[in-house]
Amino acid sequence: MFIRSERLMLRPIFPEDWRELFAGLSDESVVRMLASAPWPYTTEDAHAFCDKPRGADEMLFAITLPGDDGAPLIGTIGLAPAGPGPAYELGYWIASNRQRQGYGSEAVGAVLRTARALGIHEARAGHFLDNPASGKVLQKWGFLPEDRLEPTASAGRGGERVPARRYRLSLAKATDLY
Template sequence: MSLLPTLKTQRLILRPLSPNDAVSIQNLASDRQIADTTISIPHPYPDGEAERYISKQIAEQKTGHAVTFAIELKAESKLIGISELREIETEHCVAELSYWLAVTAWGKGYMSEALKPVLNFGFESLSLNKIYAYHMARNPASGKVLQKNGFQPEGLLRQRVRKWGKFEDVRLLSLLHQEWKSKDI
């Protein structure tokens, strides 16, 4: 996969991850509320985890299995979250969308804004036919972000993940290339 481009929106810059992002990721992902509303971010967030994550994502991009964008506030050049397309299957033209946002950035429309260029990149540059995403059933705000971007419900995966010793239901949504192309999302 060629170098990941930098994508811009009115308020945001989505750029490739850098080892320099480790301190910001460590600080933001250490917030218990981030871990509580995501499927796979641990709490406490271990020291060195941000460096490991960045190295893994850069390696996954080189092999074509994932692309990860750091989300920055354009006005402040401040990292506020991550959006990635992972589990990219070129044979079936499908990938999983994953994302998280700093708690201080919640409720401001940043993630809905960030997903538009990420979806465009997935469908146009990666030639994907389907992008799917999961969210914990008790996190309906994440589902609203997906639906605002055209995702359609596929189903409820009962007790799909275990979070802090408790089994959690997870919702699966997806967006097809033809749906994305036919709508002004």
């Protein structure tokens, strides 16, 4: 599946993406904000991520920025089942040299609109407390914070459990997606 937004093209992850993925995740400041990417991030990690088979109910996209010189990978975004029940978990990252330009927010909106069109009813997401920018993106799209903080293991911090804020979004009730 491919998704086009105003400035971005979201497309499947291909095995050939490992180099650009590795380049984006060779930055500790990016990896430490992710739950599952280890630090240091290696070429083997990039290959394994790009080559991993995905389930039919999982959406995972390379976030690319089309331009005159091609369409470099500037991050990834995914939405996958969050255990039993109807909820899906949203996760994303943007390369540090592309942050604070609205690309994360644009990609989140595009994926949420697609998820709703596909009949997904609920999305969940979270961010480590030392990454408030991610919380602002989630709140922009209507995610509501849960009352409690949830210590979450961060592979990028050596498995350390880090305080995280959790959010939910009812896609059926969301009015800000269009």
